[in-house]
């Protein structure tokens with residue numbers, strides 16, 4: 593089941609003009625809150641955005657890389673209090689992928705839009721733009737935005753042929769996993 597879900601998950605940047613039902617949003621939120629964090633410090637927080645105007649604002653934070661958010665009915669903004677933990681970068685990333693997988697599990701598609709350490713088209717910080725748009729304090733990282741909705745463009749699922757085993761080593765770097773099993 594999980595393997596099928598992982599192969600089927602593809603980033604989608606066009607969505608149907610259809611709202612995501614509240615129970616599905618809650619299922620995603622619930623899963624996100626189970627995400628493991630370094631030392632269990634839980635610095636990660638999520639802002640659930642459905643407001644059209646706010647989604648349009650978020651679509652501007654990275655130019656071309658974020659413009660698809662304007663066409664999504666829903667976005668999860670993944671942030672973290674950087675004062676609370678030294679592993680916030682990993683913690684936020686784990687939460688974001690859990691959001692993507694739970695979206696997939698609920699018949700939805702998603703796309704990660706990276707914000708942390710990125711710039712908007714006007715050269716200003718993407719994180720600062722997200723913080724301003726959503727009223728987030730300075731000491732939070734605005735790590736990424738996961739746009740979510742019903743699939744509005746075709747994307748092929750991954751197959752065995754897509755898997756790059758040259759990235760997998762056996763015992764020592766450079767030893768092929770495939771040839772040495």
Ligand SMILES: Cc1cc2nc3c(=O)[nH]c(=O)nc-3n(C[C@H](O)[C@H](O)[C@H](O)COP(=O)(O)O)c2cc1C
Nearest residue numbers: 601602603604605654657658660703704705706707
């Ligand atoms: C860390 C990270 C940052 C990403 N940033 C963006 C982004 O800013 N905008 C975007 O459209 N897609 C973004 N993506 C989606 C990737 O482009 C996408 O995952 C990749 O092309 C592989 O396609 P797949 O998700 O369909 O397997 C990001 C994905 C990751 C994991």
